[in-house]
Amino acid sequence: GAVVSQHPSRVICKSGTSVKIECRSLDFQATTMFWYRQFPKQSLMLMATSNEGSKATYEQGVEKDKFLINHASLTLSTLTVTSAHPEDSSFYICSARQGRFNSNQPQHFGDGTRLSIL
Amino acid sequence: AQKVTQAQTEISVVEKEDVTLDCVYETRDTTYYLFWYKQPPSGELVFLIRRNSFDEQNEISGRYSWNFQKSTSSFNFTITASQVVDSAVYFCALISGGGADGLTFGKGTHLIIQP
Numbered sequence: 001g002a003v004v005s006q007h008p009s010r011v012i013c014k015s016g017t018s019v020k021i022e023c024r025s026l027d028f029q030a031t032t033m034f035w036y037r038q039f040p041k042q043s044l045m046l047m048a049t050s051n052e053g054s055k056a057t058y059e060q061g062v063e064k065d066k067f068l069i070n071h072a073s074l075t076l077s078t079l080t081v082t083s084a085h086p087e088d089s090s091f092y093i094c095s096a097r098q099g100r101f102n103s104n105q106p107q108h109f110g111d112g113t114r115l116s117i118l
Numbered sequence: 119a120q121k122v123t124q125a126q127t128e129i130s131v132v133e134k135e136d137v138t139l140d141c142v143y144e145t146r147d148t149t150y151y152l153f154w155y156k157q158p159p160s161g162e163l164v165f166l167i168r169r170n171s172f173d174e175q176n177e178i179s180g181r182y183s184w185n186f187q188k189s190t191s192s193f194n195f196t197i198t199a200s201q202v203v204d205s206a207v208y209f210c211a212l213i214s215g216g217g218a219d220g221l222t223f224g225k226g227t228h229l230i231i232q233p
Contacts, residue, residue, distance in 0.1 A: 034220040046220035091161060109163040
């Protein structure tokens with residue numbers, strides 16, 4: 001149980017393109033979803049927290065107009081990288097959790113999306 | 119503010135050796151959760167363990183064991199009789215307080231098991 005599906009797994013596109021990444025909880029309702037970014041050989045950095053039906057909360061330094069997050073249902077959150085540029089190339093990984101303020105609930109991670117902007 | 123420190127950037131051992139990965143954390147909250155994740159070259163995160171701040175019992179799962187010591191704010195991870203398949207990057211992570219925020223990850227330790 002507790003499977004999170006992230007799609008696509010890999011994207012290669014031209015500079016200026018907008019890219020949408022989907023994160024779905026397959027067998028549980030995810031009140032809260034998180035988006036992380038990982039540069040090569042570095043740690044995962046939290047970008048934003050997404051609660052179903054609410055606006056996402058972005059971490060300091062993350063451009064909300066650049067990284068649009070939508071969490072319209074209890075099983076789906078999307079991250080759209082708008083007008084992507086080469087510096088946006090990275091590994092993006094989502095996680096999902098039942099409960100909004102339940103830190104005792106584990107986060108279940110998707111398999112990540114490797115985004116390459118040419 | 120919370121912080122996770124994994125001082126060992128890379129560890130290389132020969133297969134069958136035991137290896138310990140260190141993790142030191144900082145948080146002002148009395149309620150918090152600590153995690154270890156494995157990230158193989160394919161990139162996905164594999165959950166290994168979660169431990170809450172009120173449970174200091176050490177845990178053993180097969181060849182894996184964890185030593186949680188609140189007195190030193192450490193949550194170390196030991197692999198006994200290491201195998202080549204254990205080669206990966208291992209992340210220690212922390213979440214505290216009400217849990218509204220995401221995980222704070224350490225920088226990771228790249229473990230290389232040589233045959």
